[in-house]
Amino acid sequence: MDLRQLEYFVAVAETASFTRAAERVHITQSGVSAQIKALEHELGAQLFDRSARTARLTDAGEAALRHARATLDAAADMRDSIDDVFGLVRGRLTVGMVIGCEVAPLFDAFAAFHSEHPDIELELVEANSDQLVAGVRSGDLDLALAGLAGEPPEHLASHVIASERLVALVPADNELAGQARLSVTALLAYPIVCLPVGTGIRNVLDQARAALGVDLSVALAATSPDTVAGLARRGLGVAVLSESMAAGYPDLTAIPIDGIDIPALLALVWQNRSSPALAAFLRHCKAAF
Structure with missing residues (x-):
C-alpha cells in the first residue's frame, strides 16, 4: 500500500461518497475506486459497503480508518520535521474564512506570505464558521478565520482577533x-x-x-x-x-x-502540530491583525 491509497480511503470515509472524495483529491472517481480496490485486495478485506447510496465503512474499514489517519499524520509530521532541519517552507496551504465577509488583514497576510514564500500554493475556502472548524479538525483546512460563540473550540489552537457584543x-x-x-x-x-x-x-x-x-x-x-x-x-x-x-x-x-x-468571537483556529508553512503564515496573520 502507499500513502496515496490511504489518502483516498480517508477521503471516501469522511465524505461517504466516491464522487465527493474524487473532487477532494482532484482525480477521477474511477481512479479513486481503482485505488481503493487495490488497497482492499492487499488487505484482504472489503473496506466499504457499496450496496447503499452512500459509501459506508465495513467493520474492517472502521478498524483501518484510525490507522490510516495516524499514518497520514505521521507522514505529514515527517515532512514538516525535514523542512525544519533544512529551513524549508514548501507545499500547499489551505486557509478558510467566513463566507460573505471581506477581512482585509487576512488578505494582507496572504500577500505578505506569498511575497516571502512564492513557491507555496495557496488556497482560500469560504464557508460558514461551523464548516470551517470542522474542516480544521478533519485536516482539510490548515487554518481558518471563523466566527465563534463564546469560547474557541476544544482541542484546537486559537488566536482571538475580536470579542464583541x-x-x-x-x-x-x-x-x-x-x-x-x-x-x-x-x-x-x-x-x-x-x-x-x-x-x-x-x-x-x-x-x-x-x-x-x-x-x-x-x-x-x-x-x-x-x-x-x-x-x-x-x-x-x-x-x-x-x-x-x-x-x-x-x-x-x-x-x-x-x-x-x-461574546461573538472572531478567531484564527488551527491544529496544534508542527508545520513550517503554517507557522510562517500565522506570523503574518498575527502581524496583520
Whole structure:
C-alpha cells in the first residue's frame, strides 16, 4: 500500500461518497475506486459497503480508518520535521474564512506570505464558521478565520482577533430607533434579519434564545452582512450583527442588546502540530491583525 491509497480511503470515509472524495483529491472517481480496490485486495478485506447510496465503512474499514489517519499524520509530521532541519517552507496551504465577509488583514497576510514564500500554493475556502472548524479538525483546512460563540473550540489552537457584543440595527424612522438599549425578549418580538445557522453571530443569538426558552423568529437570513443591513434598511426586519460590523452602516441606528452574555468571537483556529508553512503564515496573520 502507499500513502496515496490511504489518502483516498480517508477521503471516501469522511465524505461517504466516491464522487465527493474524487473532487477532494482532484482525480477521477474511477481512479479513486481503482485505488481503493487495490488497497482492499492487499488487505484482504472489503473496506466499504457499496450496496447503499452512500459509501459506508465495513467493520474492517472502521478498524483501518484510525490507522490510516495516524499514518497520514505521521507522514505529514515527517515532512514538516525535514523542512525544519533544512529551513524549508514548501507545499500547499489551505486557509478558510467566513463566507460573505471581506477581512482585509487576512488578505494582507496572504500577500505578505506569498511575497516571502512564492513557491507555496495557496488556497482560500469560504464557508460558514461551523464548516470551517470542522474542516480544521478533519485536516482539510490548515487554518481558518471563523466566527465563534463564546469560547474557541476544544482541542484546537486559537488566536482571538475580536470579542464583541451583538447589536440591533434599524432605520432612523423605526420605532426602536429611540431606544438606548434593547433586551433580548424585546428583540425577539420583532422579525429578525441575521446571518445563517452555522455562523458565530447566529450561534450566539441561538444560544441566548435557548437560555431564555423563547422562540426566535428569523424573517430572513443572508450570508453577507451587507445584505443583512440592506434588508433591515428596507424595513424587512431588525438586523442583528456584531458591533464592528454595525459600524459600517452609519445610516442605520445601532442599539446594544442586553441579556446576551456570550461574546461573538472572531478567531484564527488551527491544529496544534508542527508545520513550517503554517507557522510562517500565522506570523503574518498575527502581524496583520
